[in-house]
Amino acid sequence: MSVGGESLRQRYAPALVAAAAAVFLVHAFAAAGDAPRTEAPQQLAETPTTARLAPTDARRLFVLDTAFPAAEAARTYVLDGTSGKIEGMFNQAYWPNFAVSPDGKELYAVDTYFEKHTRGKRSDYIVVRDAQTLEVKVDIPLPAGRLLIVSKKYNFDVTPDGHYGLTFNLAPSTAVTVTDLRARHAVGEIDIAGCGLIFAQAPNRFSSLCADGSIDTVTFDASAHASIARAEHIFDAKDDPAFEHSAWDKHHQMLYLITYRGSVVPVSLAGDRAVAGTAWSLASTAERAAGWRPGGWQISHFHHASRRLYVLMHQGGPWTHKTSGREVWVYDAPSGRRLERIKLREPAQSVAVSQDADPLVYVIDDSDRIDAYRSATGERLYSTAPIGFSPQLLTVWGE
Amino acid sequence: MDPIVGPFDRLIESLSRTVARRTSRRGFLQRGSAWLVAASAMPLLPAARPVHAADPPAGGKPARKYASAFANRAQTTDPTQCNYWRYCSSDGYLCACCGGGPSTCPPGTTPSPTSWVGSCINPDDGKTYLIAYRDCCGQDSCGRCSCLGQEGDMPSYRPQVNNDIVWCFGSSSMVYHCSSAGLVGLVD
Numbered sequence: 001m002s003v004g005g006e007s008l009r010q011r012y013a014p015a016l017v018a019a020a021a022a023v024f025l026v027h028a029f030a031a032a033g034d035a036p037r038t039e040a041p042q043q044l045a046e047t048p049t050t051a052r053l054a055p056t057d058a059r060r061l062f063v064l065d066t067a068f069p070a071a072e073a074a075r076t077y078v079l080d081g082t083s084g085k086i087e088g089m090f091n092q093a094y095w096p097n098f099a100v101s102p103d104g105k106e107l108y109a110v111d112t113y114f115e116k117h118t119r120g121k122r123s124d125y126i127v128v129r130d131a132q133t134l135e136v137k138v139d140i141p142l143p144a145g146r147l148l149i150v151s152k153k154y155n156f157d158v159t160p161d162g163h164y165g166l167t168f169n170l171a172p173s174t175a176v177t178v179t180d181l182r183a184r185h186a187v188g189e190i191d192i193a194g195c196g197l198i199f200a201q202a203p204n205r206f207s208s209l210c211a212d213g214s215i216d217t218v219t220f221d222a223s224a225h226a227s228i229a230r231a232e233h234i235f236d237a238k239d240d241p242a243f244e245h246s247a248w249d250k251h252h253q254m255l256y257l258i259t260y261r262g263s264v265v266p267v268s269l270a271g272d273r274a275v276a277g278t279a280w281s282l283a284s285t286a287e288r289a290a291g292w293r294p295g296g297w298q299i300s301h302f303h304h305a306s307r308r309l310y311v312l313m314h315q316g317g318p319w320t321h322k323t324s325g326r327e328v329w330v331y332d333a334p335s336g337r338r339l340e341r342i343k344l345r346e347p348a349q350s351v352a353v354s355q356d357a358d359p360l361v362y363v364i365d366d367s368d369r370i371d372a373y374r375s376a377t378g379e380r381l382y383s384t385a386p387i388g389f390s391p392q393l394l395t396v397w398g399e
Numbered sequence: 400m401d402p403i404v405g406p407f408d409r410l411i412e413s414l415s416r417t418v419a420r421r422t423s424r425r426g427f428l429q430r431g432s433a434w435l436v437a438a439s440a441m442p443l444l445p446a447a448r449p450v451h452a453a454d455p456p457a458g459g460k461p462a463r464k465y466a467s468a469f470a471n472r473a474q475t476t477d478p479t480q481c482n483y484w485r486y487c488s489s490d491g492y493l494c495a496c497c498g499g500g501p502s503t504c505p506p507g508t509t510p511s512p513t514s515w516v517g518s519c520i521n522p523d524d525g526k527t528y529l530i531a532y533r534d535c536c537g538q539d540s541c542g543r544c545s546c547l548g549q550e551g552d553m554p555s556y557r558p559q560v561n562n563d564i565v566w567c568f569g570s571s572s573m574v575y576h577c578s579s580a581g582l583v584g585l586v587d
Contacts, residue, residue, distance in 0.1 A: 068545075070539055094574075114574070118537075147564070148564070148565035149555055149565060152555065196558070209554070211556055241553055241557065244555060319468070319552070321552070
């Protein structure tokens with residue numbers, strides 16, 4: 001390569017010679033042990049290293065950035081949720097998904113690549129990374145592909161024992177690919193006609209929401225042979241549909257469907273067929289009249305130990321289900337009793353809560369910052385600088 | 400939910416079948432299940448971000464001439480604006496800002512053979528028109544004039560009325576570039 005007719009080597013030769021000499025001298029001092037007493041040269045001669053993350057804990061926060069409008073440049077940031085400090089990042093690909101293994105030792109990135117950036121042969125993988133080094137351990141092919149959609153958490157889930165990864169597909173019929181994460185290969189496809197999303201509640205079972213308001217519960221074996229039990233009329237999919245990011249309490253196998261109008265439909269997924277409980281409302285009659293309703297992207301999250309439900313709420317009219325929330329409303333989910341209203345410094349698209357005993361509420365605000373609030377008091381702890389291009393999904397370990 | 404939903408859905412689901420028949424889509428539809436054929440009218444893509452959102456105002460009480468909050472704020476002269484009348488259900492980057500037009504894909508991209516159909520009110524004549532929402536595919540997202548339409552948008556387990564899916568099925572590329580909004584005809 002040349003710049004203005006002068007080769008780079010020629011141009012920078014003097015500087016390279018000086019740098020090489022400096023390195024030589026430092027090493028020479030170190031080798032001779034003849035160092036100045038106040039500044040030990042061997043301490044200046046740093047050896048390049050790579051940081052290693054501490055083992056995954058309850059305050060680790062993963063932020064998936066879909067990188068609008070350069071969607072092939074999606075990535076996930078790793079944050080210390082206690083301080084908001086970025087501890088690492090790794091690349092993802094076109095409209096990805098992400099999850100943490102139940103033991104916290106592996107990270108799963110569901111990615112779609114094209115051979116020549118935006119063209120050429122398409123390949124889909126579950127990319128398995130070490131949770132402390134972020135290095136790739138294996139790319140597990142998804143031969144049947146996956147649905148490409150602006151990233152939604154529950155198009156991918158991992159069974160509670162960590163054995164199977166389940167990815168949603170629509171090409172053109174709706175199906176779920178079962179991947180054996182231990183054996184590192186895809187096992188097969190299960191058709192879920194007319195349904196979507198994946199909530200994996202048991203080692204061999206998941207449930208999906210269906211276009212007619214029913215819920216299919218799929219029990220499968222090691223060869224991905226399945227039996228499906230449909231529970232009908234769980235919710236009104238046409239006139240008051242449930243959000244895709246409804247609250248999922250995997251530990252208690254309870255799905256809290258949150259509807260566009262602000263109803264909560266508790267659904268037990270503990271058995272081989274879904275069972276709906278009594279619906280309740282997020283807002284009082286007066287609050288509904290004032291326009292309070294749920295909205296955003298990842299609009300809700302759940303704290304398993306306390307069984308508390310967190311929902312982004314805003315004031316708006318019909319068809320504002322993607323409008324950012326100004327407050328996070330907190331509920332005791334079994335009783336439906338509201339415990340708290342956390343007023344946000346700025347409207348937010350997505351919410352998650354850490355799963356420790358003193359939980360923090362994280363939101364992605366409309367300036368692409370992570371704002372953290374203490375659940376117990378509503379106090380804001382910090383706001384990060386804007387992160388990435390379009391941070392969109394939050395994940396915590398053990399959710 | 401809101402009064403618009405029922406008729407809106409039914410309209411889209413029935414019209415999508417009509418448009419699917421009119422469109423040369425070969426392989427994809429032939430492979431699809433009956434359920435998917437209904438869904439093949441699909442939406443456009445993305446823009447799930449809160450940019451220039453064409454939302455109804457808070458409180459849901461706009462000055463109402465039409466049932467559609469969008470129609471009450473729509474204009475008919477500038478297709479590079481989110482409130483251009485054809486974009487009542489559009490969600491994504493406007494092709495009109497990216498070298499194309501409301502019914503033209505920019506150079507280097509191809510129109511998806513699949514589309515979904517919405518119905519928008521033209522405030523100049525007060526009539527309702529069918530609009531084919533079609534993704535242009537083959538280059539990365541245009542990144543200009545992002546409009547988040549929410550009217551009629553349903554969760555992705557009802558894919559025929561969800562606007563987050565990359566609807567480049569049947570195209571030579573599954574990479575989304577921008578969203579177009581071509582006229583189909585007048586609603587009788």
